[in-house]
Amino acid sequence: MNTVAWPLIELSAKLLDRNEREAVLGDLLETNEVAWRGFLDVIGLAFRRHAALWKSPRPWLAAFAVALPSSYLLRYVSVSVSCTWLRLVNHKVYGWQWPTGHEGFPLLFCHILLLIAWSWTAGYIVGSLSRRTLWVSASLSVLPVVLNLSHSDGLPRLCLFLFLLPAIVGVRHGLRNVRISLPAASLLAFTMTVLMISAWSYGALWALNWALILPTFYLVVAAWRSQFRTAALHAR
Numbered sequence: 001m002n003t004v005a006w007p008l009i010e011l012s013a014k015l016l017d018r019n020e021r022e023a024v025l026g027d028l029l030e031t032n033e034v035a036w037r038g039f040l041d042v043i044g045l046a047f048r049r050h051a052a053l054w055k056s057p058r059p060w061l062a063a064f065a066v067a068l069p070s071s072y073l074l075r076y077v078s079v080s081v082s083c084t085w086l087r088l089v090n091h092k093v094y095g096w097q098w099p100t101g102h103e104g105f106p107l108l109f110c111h112i113l114l115l116i117a118w119s120w121t122a123g124y125i126v127g128s129l130s131r132r133t134l135w136v137s138a139s140l141s142v143l144p145v146v147l148n149l150s151h152s153d154g155l156p157r158l159c160l161f162l163f164l165l166p167a168i169v170g171v172r173h174g175l176r177n178v179r180i181s182l183p184a185a186s187l188l189a190f191t192m193t194v195l196m197i198s199a200w201s202y203g204a205l206w207a208l209n210w211a212l213i214l215p216t217f218y219l220v221v222a223a224w225r226s227q228f229r230t231a232a233l234h235a236r
Helices: 006-013 018-031 035-053 057-090 105-129 134-147 157-161 164-175 182-201 207-235
Strands: none
Touching (some): 006 018, 006 035, 018 035, 057 134, 057 157, 057 207, 105 134, 105 207, 134 164, 182 207
16 A cells, blocks of 8 residues: 555545444555555545435435525524614614614514524534534535625624524534423423514514524424333333
8 A cells, every 4th residue: 555645545534434434444454455446445435425324314404404594594683683783882884785673672682592592403403413414514504604705795794603603502412412301492492482473573573584493393393202202111
Protein backbone atom coordinates (compact mmCIF):
# COMPACT_ATOMS: atom_id res chain seq x y z
CA MET A 1 0.00 0.00 0.00
CA ASN A 2 1.35 3.40 -1.02
CA THR A 3 2.17 5.31 2.16
CA VAL A 4 1.46 8.61 0.39
CA ALA A 5 -2.10 7.57 -0.53
CA TRP A 6 -2.85 5.90 2.80
CA PRO A 7 -3.89 9.13 4.62
CA LEU A 8 -6.40 9.77 1.82
CA ILE A 9 -7.84 6.28 2.23
CA GLU A 10 -8.07 6.75 6.00
CA LEU A 11 -9.87 10.05 5.46
CA SER A 12 -12.40 8.50 3.09
CA ALA A 13 -12.91 5.62 5.54
CA LYS A 14 -14.25 8.09 8.11
CA LEU A 15 -17.47 8.00 6.09
CA LEU A 16 -17.99 4.48 7.44
CA ASP A 17 -19.06 3.38 10.91
CA ARG A 18 -16.19 2.94 13.34
CA ASN A 19 -16.29 -0.86 13.52
CA GLU A 20 -16.64 -1.26 9.77
CA ARG A 21 -13.93 1.34 9.16
CA GLU A 22 -11.40 -0.57 11.23
CA ALA A 23 -12.28 -3.83 9.49
CA VAL A 24 -11.98 -2.31 6.01
CA LEU A 25 -8.65 -0.64 6.74
CA GLY A 26 -7.33 -3.87 8.23
CA ASP A 27 -8.34 -5.83 5.12
CA LEU A 28 -6.65 -3.30 2.86
CA LEU A 29 -3.41 -3.58 4.81
CA GLU A 30 -3.50 -7.38 4.73
CA THR A 31 -4.22 -7.64 1.01
CA ASN A 32 -1.73 -4.87 0.16
CA GLU A 33 -4.12 -3.62 -2.50
CA VAL A 34 -3.14 -0.89 -4.96
CA ALA A 35 -3.72 2.52 -3.36
CA TRP A 36 -6.11 3.97 -5.93
CA ARG A 37 -8.09 0.74 -6.03
CA GLY A 38 -8.40 0.70 -2.26
CA PHE A 39 -9.53 4.32 -2.27
CA LEU A 40 -12.24 3.59 -4.85
CA ASP A 41 -13.37 0.53 -2.90
CA VAL A 42 -13.74 2.55 0.30
CA ILE A 43 -15.61 5.37 -1.46
CA GLY A 44 -17.90 2.89 -3.19
CA LEU A 45 -18.67 1.08 0.06
CA ALA A 46 -19.37 4.36 1.87
CA PHE A 47 -21.70 5.47 -0.94
CA ARG A 48 -23.65 2.20 -0.78
CA ARG A 49 -23.95 2.40 2.99
CA HIS A 50 -25.24 5.98 2.90
CA ALA A 51 -27.58 5.27 -0.01
CA ALA A 52 -29.10 2.40 1.98
CA LEU A 53 -30.01 4.82 4.78
CA TRP A 54 -32.36 6.66 2.43
CA LYS A 55 -34.49 3.56 1.90
CA SER A 56 -36.16 4.50 5.17
CA PRO A 57 -38.65 7.42 5.19
CA ARG A 58 -37.14 8.89 8.36
CA PRO A 59 -34.20 10.74 6.72
CA TRP A 60 -36.54 12.13 4.05
CA LEU A 61 -38.96 13.38 6.69
CA ALA A 62 -36.19 14.92 8.77
CA ALA A 63 -34.52 16.67 5.83
CA PHE A 64 -37.36 17.73 3.56
CA ALA A 65 -40.44 17.80 5.82
CA VAL A 66 -38.84 19.35 8.92
CA ALA A 67 -35.34 20.83 8.43
CA LEU A 68 -35.77 22.67 5.14
CA PRO A 69 -39.26 24.17 5.60
CA SER A 70 -38.64 24.99 9.26
CA SER A 71 -35.41 26.86 8.54
CA TYR A 72 -37.13 28.74 5.72
CA LEU A 73 -39.85 29.96 8.09
CA LEU A 74 -37.61 30.45 11.12
CA ARG A 75 -35.26 32.79 9.30
CA TYR A 76 -38.22 35.14 8.78
CA VAL A 77 -39.16 34.82 12.43
CA SER A 78 -35.55 35.60 13.38
CA VAL A 79 -35.59 38.70 11.20
CA SER A 80 -38.98 39.79 12.52
CA VAL A 81 -37.82 39.46 16.13
CA SER A 82 -34.63 41.37 15.34
CA CYS A 83 -36.46 44.17 13.54
CA THR A 84 -38.99 44.51 16.34
CA TRP A 85 -36.21 44.65 18.93
CA LEU A 86 -34.29 47.28 16.96
CA ARG A 87 -37.46 49.31 16.43
CA LEU A 88 -38.44 49.26 20.11
CA VAL A 89 -34.98 49.64 21.64
CA ASN A 90 -32.87 51.49 19.07
CA HIS A 91 -35.72 53.18 17.19
CA LYS A 92 -34.47 51.83 13.87
CA VAL A 93 -36.93 50.79 11.17
CA TYR A 94 -35.87 48.53 8.32
CA GLY A 95 -37.34 47.92 4.86
CA TRP A 96 -40.80 46.68 3.99
CA GLN A 97 -39.54 43.17 3.22
CA TRP A 98 -39.11 42.56 6.96
CA PRO A 99 -42.62 43.34 8.26
CA THR A 100 -42.87 43.53 12.01
CA GLY A 101 -46.28 45.11 12.44
CA HIS A 102 -46.65 47.35 15.48
CA GLU A 103 -45.78 44.89 18.22
CA GLY A 104 -44.82 46.11 21.65
CA PHE A 105 -42.64 44.40 24.22
CA PRO A 106 -45.28 41.82 25.30
CA LEU A 107 -45.67 40.53 21.73
CA LEU A 108 -41.91 40.68 21.22
CA PHE A 109 -41.45 38.47 24.29
CA CYS A 110 -44.13 36.14 22.91
CA HIS A 111 -42.28 35.91 19.58
CA ILE A 112 -38.96 35.21 21.31
CA LEU A 113 -40.49 32.33 23.26
CA LEU A 114 -42.07 30.96 20.10
CA LEU A 115 -38.81 31.26 18.18
CA ILE A 116 -36.98 29.28 20.85
CA ALA A 117 -39.73 26.63 21.10
CA TRP A 118 -40.19 26.27 17.34
CA SER A 119 -36.44 25.98 16.77
CA TRP A 120 -35.86 23.50 19.59
CA THR A 121 -38.70 21.17 18.61
CA ALA A 122 -37.69 21.16 14.95
CA GLY A 123 -34.09 20.42 15.94
CA TYR A 124 -35.17 17.65 18.30
CA ILE A 125 -37.20 15.93 15.59
CA VAL A 126 -34.35 16.20 13.08
CA GLY A 127 -31.84 14.82 15.58
CA SER A 128 -34.03 11.90 16.59
CA LEU A 129 -35.05 10.95 13.04
CA SER A 130 -31.80 11.36 11.12
CA ARG A 131 -28.78 10.54 13.24
CA ARG A 132 -26.70 9.10 10.40
CA THR A 133 -27.94 11.55 7.77
CA LEU A 134 -27.77 14.61 10.00
CA TRP A 135 -25.26 16.34 7.73
CA VAL A 136 -27.88 16.47 4.95
CA SER A 137 -30.53 17.94 7.24
CA ALA A 138 -28.01 20.44 8.63
CA SER A 139 -27.00 21.55 5.13
CA LEU A 140 -30.61 22.04 4.11
CA SER A 141 -31.27 24.03 7.29
CA VAL A 142 -28.51 26.52 6.54
CA LEU A 143 -29.23 26.75 2.80
CA PRO A 144 -32.22 29.17 2.92
CA VAL A 145 -30.31 31.53 5.20
CA VAL A 146 -27.11 31.50 3.15
CA LEU A 147 -29.04 32.17 -0.08
CA ASN A 148 -30.61 35.27 1.47
CA LEU A 149 -27.56 36.84 3.11
CA SER A 150 -27.40 39.45 0.37
CA HIS A 151 -31.03 40.49 0.92
CA SER A 152 -30.86 41.49 4.58
CA ASP A 153 -31.56 45.17 3.81
CA GLY A 154 -28.76 46.40 6.08
CA LEU A 155 -29.84 44.19 8.98
CA PRO A 156 -26.90 42.54 10.79
CA ARG A 157 -26.44 39.12 9.23
CA LEU A 158 -26.32 37.47 12.62
CA CYS A 159 -30.03 38.29 12.95
CA LEU A 160 -30.80 35.69 10.28
CA PHE A 161 -29.30 32.95 12.45
CA LEU A 162 -31.12 33.53 15.75
CA PHE A 163 -32.97 30.23 15.40
CA LEU A 164 -29.79 28.16 15.03
CA LEU A 165 -28.71 28.02 18.69
CA PRO A 166 -31.98 26.58 20.09
CA ALA A 167 -32.19 24.32 17.02
CA ILE A 168 -28.70 22.95 17.71
CA VAL A 169 -29.65 22.32 21.35
CA GLY A 170 -32.73 20.46 20.12
CA VAL A 171 -30.64 18.37 17.72
CA ARG A 172 -28.27 17.42 20.56
CA HIS A 173 -31.19 16.36 22.74
CA GLY A 174 -32.63 14.34 19.86
CA LEU A 175 -29.30 12.61 19.22
CA ARG A 176 -29.01 11.72 22.90
CA ASN A 177 -32.55 10.32 23.01
CA VAL A 178 -33.58 12.72 25.75
CA ARG A 179 -36.97 11.40 26.80
CA ILE A 180 -39.92 13.80 26.58
CA SER A 181 -42.77 12.69 28.82
CA LEU A 182 -46.37 12.97 27.67
CA PRO A 183 -47.25 15.67 30.25
CA ALA A 184 -44.21 17.73 29.25
CA ALA A 185 -44.93 17.39 25.52
CA SER A 186 -48.60 18.23 26.08
CA LEU A 187 -47.74 21.29 28.17
CA LEU A 188 -45.31 22.48 25.51
CA ALA A 189 -47.90 22.04 22.75
CA PHE A 190 -50.59 23.80 24.79
CA THR A 191 -48.32 26.73 25.69
CA MET A 192 -47.17 27.18 22.11
CA THR A 193 -50.74 27.05 20.83
CA VAL A 194 -51.83 29.73 23.29
CA LEU A 195 -48.88 31.96 22.37
CA MET A 196 -49.55 31.50 18.65
CA ILE A 197 -53.25 32.31 19.06
CA SER A 198 -52.30 35.43 21.01
CA ALA A 199 -49.91 36.57 18.29
CA TRP A 200 -52.44 35.70 15.58
CA SER A 201 -55.21 37.68 17.27
CA TYR A 202 -53.02 40.80 17.15
CA GLY A 203 -52.13 40.27 13.50
CA ALA A 204 -48.53 39.51 14.44
CA LEU A 205 -48.23 35.97 13.09
CA TRP A 206 -47.64 34.89 9.50
CA ALA A 207 -50.21 32.27 8.47
CA LEU A 208 -47.52 29.84 7.28
CA ASN A 209 -45.95 29.88 10.73
CA TRP A 210 -48.73 27.60 11.93
CA ALA A 211 -46.80 24.81 10.22
CA LEU A 212 -44.05 25.28 12.81
CA ILE A 213 -46.23 23.77 15.52
CA LEU A 214 -46.45 20.41 13.74
CA PRO A 215 -43.16 19.09 15.20
CA THR A 216 -44.54 19.82 18.66
CA PHE A 217 -47.62 17.69 18.06
CA TYR A 218 -45.33 14.99 16.68
CA LEU A 219 -43.61 15.05 20.08
CA VAL A 220 -46.99 14.61 21.78
CA VAL A 221 -47.87 11.62 19.60
CA ALA A 222 -44.42 10.07 20.07
CA ALA A 223 -44.62 10.54 23.85
CA TRP A 224 -48.11 9.00 23.91
CA ARG A 225 -46.95 5.98 21.89
CA SER A 226 -43.95 5.53 24.18
CA GLN A 227 -46.14 5.70 27.28
CA PHE A 228 -48.63 3.27 25.73
CA ARG A 229 -45.91 0.74 24.89
CA THR A 230 -44.43 1.03 28.40
CA ALA A 231 -47.85 0.45 29.97
CA ALA A 232 -48.44 -2.55 27.72
CA LEU A 233 -45.11 -4.11 28.73
CA HIS A 234 -45.86 -3.66 32.43
CA ALA A 235 -49.30 -5.21 31.95
CA ARG A 236 -47.80 -8.48 30.67
